[in-house]
Amino acid sequence: MFWPKAAILDIIETFKDLPLVGMLGWQDVRHRYKRSSVGPFWLTASMGIMIATMGMIFGKIFHTPLKEFLPFLAVGIILWGFISTATTEACASFALSAPLIKQHSLPLFLYVARVLWRNMLVLVHNIAIFPIVLLCVGKMPSWEMVLCIPGFLLFLLNFAWLSLMLGILCARYRDLIQLINSLMQIIFYATPIMWMPDKLSQGSLGAYLVNFNPLYHLISLVRTPLLGGLPTATNWEVSLILALFGWTASLLVYARCRNRIAYWL
């Protein structure tokens, strides 16, 4: 069997110097907000206001009590912020690091990890919104919330392979970046973020189709525990299988293309 040794070694090399990934990620975030006094909290503030506004409007439209809808929307939007920027930025992970790639012979997965880490740092800032939302609607935290940690790790494992795959493909096919950008908008509406899946009438086509959306399962892994529930076995299974197949495919593509990436930049 074909064993992608060089590709795996490259990823191991990246993990051997995680502080370097941390440094590059921090550098990116700090660069972006260098001369601003509140820095990434600008993003948090605007996201908080968006959640509050959308919560009021769509809570009314969907006839859902705010106590139920607002925390759901908050987690969804915070996660979506990570998903959409991590995905679109992953497309440019190699292209934007081109000067570094052409100058240093560092493992290439480093540049993928850098983008992921950068977005995780922003996510950590945005999480601050959630406790405020809980406080506003008077919802008590519950022990199930702890489960969001393993859930998030599996969620992240899936975004790691997706980032690697997109980084490679977009370095080669530049049109893909535009395609992904426009797809993100559609995915946002097709995924239960603004609307609650259990509000779809039982047995309807919509309730059936939502199970085929892998992103729904990934988001549920983190969102359901935070709202005091337990993710379903299907949520876990789909996410695990997705991680397994995704990583296999990405490693095979990476093994084939890793040496070519520098040529495409």
Added chain:
Amino acid sequence: MLAAETVLLIGCEKEMALIEFKNVSIDFPIYNANSRSIKNRLIQIATGGRLDADDQGLVHAHALDNINFTLKDGDRVALLGHNGAGKSTLLRVLNRVYTPTSGTANIKGKIGSLIEISLGIDHEFTGRENAYFRGRLLGMSKTQMMNSMDEIADFSGLGDFFDMPLRTYSTGMQMRLAFAVSTMVSPEILLMDEWLSVGDENFKHKAETRLKSLVKSTNILVIATHSPELLEHTCNRAIWLEHGKIKMDGDPKVVGDAYFGT
């Protein structure tokens, strides 16, 4: 006895370095070029590698074509050639950025590059931060960088500006910082694109001394150059590239005379 031990210790400081190129070729695919736009393919091009289109109409640039050489400890190699002859591409293969499209490049030893040393500088960050970023990217550990920070500050002679954002620096100051950091590492294989000449008269002298000792301590030096003086004083071998091929390889005097004579 003592003397023998000392010699042994100095000899042990660095591993053996070796570079072996066997039939190395580098082809760049150029995806957004139209093969029809390549007119008169038969006409000898004045510069660059050979351009070619494959069966599917995809344009390839042959940057390096069937390169063979072996470099051992003590080799001080000058790369000669006109613009686009493949010198920079060859240096990037040596820096393990490009893997040969065909053939094998066997490179043993820690590589240090003094090419485009000011690239990747972030103008929003201070000199200290930039020095740290760059040192880490060059493969130094966190503690190594922390320990050598004072030395970098001292050598670059930036004074209080060391803790100011780089956008407040002049070009010369930026180069001094980049030079101070980049020459911290002590590689077994040193890659350069022309001799570095940095800063004002005062700094130039300091830099020259540092660079000379770096070149002296490295096992293998590969330097792309257009300077006959450098070739004569520093190198003991010269490789002349033309259109991605080795035109001549040997004694710097002989190759230099042939190259600069033309």
